[in-house]
Amino acid sequence: MKNRWADKDAAAIIESCRKAGVNEDVALRVYTSRLIGVEPELVIHGGGNTSVKTQMKDFLGVEQSVICVKGSGWDLATIEAPGLPALLLHPLHAVRQRETLSDEDMVRFQRLNLLDPSSPNPSVETLLHAFLPHKFVDHTHATAILALSDQKNGLEICRKAFGARVAIVPYVMAGFQLAKKTAAAFEADPDVVGILLEKHGLFTFGDTAKQSYDRMIELVTLAETAIEAAPKWTPKPIATKNAATPADVIPVIRGACAEMREDGAHQRLIADFRTSEQILGFVNGETLGDYGARGVVTPDHIIRTKNHYLITDFPAAGAIDEFQKSVKRAIDTYRADYDRYFKDNNARLGGTKTKLDSAPRVALIPGVGLIGMGVSAKEAMIAADLAEITIDTVIKAERVGAFDPLPPADLFDMEYWSLEQAKLGQAKPKPLAGQVAVVTGGGGTIGAATAALFAANGAEVALLDRDADAASRAAAEIGKTAFAVQCDLTDEVSVKSAFDAVARRFGGVDILVSNAGAAWESMIADMDDALLRKSFEINFFAHQRAAQAAVAIMKRQGTGGALLFNVSKQAVNPGENFGAYGLPKATTLFLVRQYALECGKDGIRANAVNADRIRSGLLTDEMIAKRSKARGVSETAYTRSNLLQREVTAEDVAQAFLHHALALKTTGDVTTVDGGNVAAMMR
Ligand SMILES: [Zn+2]
Known part of the structure; x- marks a missing residue:
């Protein structure tokens, strides 16, 4: 295993820590903890822990002997000084005299001895670190060590690989007894440079950060060498031609x-x-x-x-x-x-x-x-x-x-x-936790607002948009796991590949927010067929294609699902010049009911939201300015010309979609989000 120590990097961390008021011992502890953390063959995802014994001033300014040990919630790869809370060392030594100490008491006792009571909980292996006399102690669950130890005759194999350099402690669960046994193992054989915990991991230690880290790499390398010396193992394969995707x-x-x-x-x-x-x-x-x-x-x-x-x-x-x-x-x-x-x-x-x-x-x-x-x-x-x-x-x-x-x-x-049991039921899961929502037109105003609200309620979201940059921008604002997918909803192949990508990324689809749309203006009597067909492509067929793709996945999952459609006030209340938009939207409203009828038995619900006058890509600020001027009213009056006299926003539409995502016993419904308009009321 590669030794990643570099004097120059160590010096740089010491310097930046000094500026932040962190002493050199802790700075070096941060440095080699990170060296361990970046190596997945040593630890991953919060596994492993490290410590350093040093001097620090307490609340009253009195210099104290402390141990700084990894706190829970921190990852070694990205640890910083606050991730190594300091505990008074002498009381930790004193507790070793006890016969037993329950895990709950151990956690309380550790918290009691924190220098700063607002620190995270110190590792459950804190006492093990404290009972060892060395200044620096490192602990990993290295793959190579586990490969040697996870054997029927693992103790024998490890003794052969490490000789007298390592003491071995037979398996005991982490906690007070393991800490005592490990300390005793060291005291019985103080020449060892590491202690192997059977089927668990490895501890190394030293007077300096470098010495303890070097020993970790050296022992893991010894284990790797022992593995390399063994013949390769390849299981005999079954025939796997023509696997499903x-x-x-x-x-x-x-x-x-x-x-x-x-x-x-x-x-x-x-x-x-x-x-x-x-x-x-x-x-x-x-x-x-x-x-x-x-x-x-x-x-x-x-x-x-x-x-x-x-x-x-x-x-x-x-x-x-x-x-x-x-x-x-x-x-x-x-x-x-x-x-x-x-x-x-x-x-x-x-x-x-x-x-x-x-x-x-x-x-x-x-x-x-x-x-x-x-x-x-x-x-x-x-x-x-x-x-x-x-x-x-x-x-x-x-x-x-x-x-x-x-x-x-x-x-x-x-x-x-x-x-672990004590943590159960403490955090209430978010209402959409575990669900995958696909939002079409995810780069647009309403799509982005809906995806953000669904993500805030625990869903994993995929934002589909013809404009890949717009989808990526909206996804980046939502957070790390939001998934942007370029998709042309008027192209069957593109829709199929987008839904496949979502299934690969999150495992499936539970909610479709079929939201993408576009509007063209023309008098119906003079309308060009091509324009009407173009509008039907995006305002009807795109909904149908997305719904078909989503339903195919939902049926495979067999856990129901929700189809949510952004229809429009136009579907029930035609506006002059808006025939090209209203006609396919009226058809989409019918589509909602057809899906509700045919998919109810599969637990798949279909519901619609009729929104009106939402500032978005379809109703831009310039359009609002133009239309309000044409009607001789102020822009504010234009956007508030509804029964409630309030402007309706993309967030309001998102709330209506969320309602339908959670209304488990509602299907075939239309929710109007327009501030109140008698002419657009459903009847
Ligand atoms: Zn461990």
């Missing part, structure tokens, strides 16, 4: 994984798709059901991925119906196994635990790849990253011997740890 396959799995909530709504998960030569080599193996089903490589993963991944059959192109049936069977078995695992282990612990959902978080799909799943795109991404690291680790472990992870009981204790 990811866009066809993923919605099937995602839909089958959704759980029905008590209120009758589906709790869906977002999916993050991955494929690569290494992933395919792994998932295509004939004996995937064996090596791919043994469990997680380190207990740290279990909260994100559950112990077992779902393994599907091979999905052949043109046989999606059969695949759907086989996935249903696989999920039923998965849930039953998970429920049994919970029941057995909960009974062992006196029935005190609150059950988590039974849905898998990773699915391995022969011939296609893998998906990570979670309630948000971010959670799904983390699950997928951990699955990729797991595949890498298992391949290495199989080279060395046979991958043998911790038994389920140990992993249950981690998954149902009291500190």
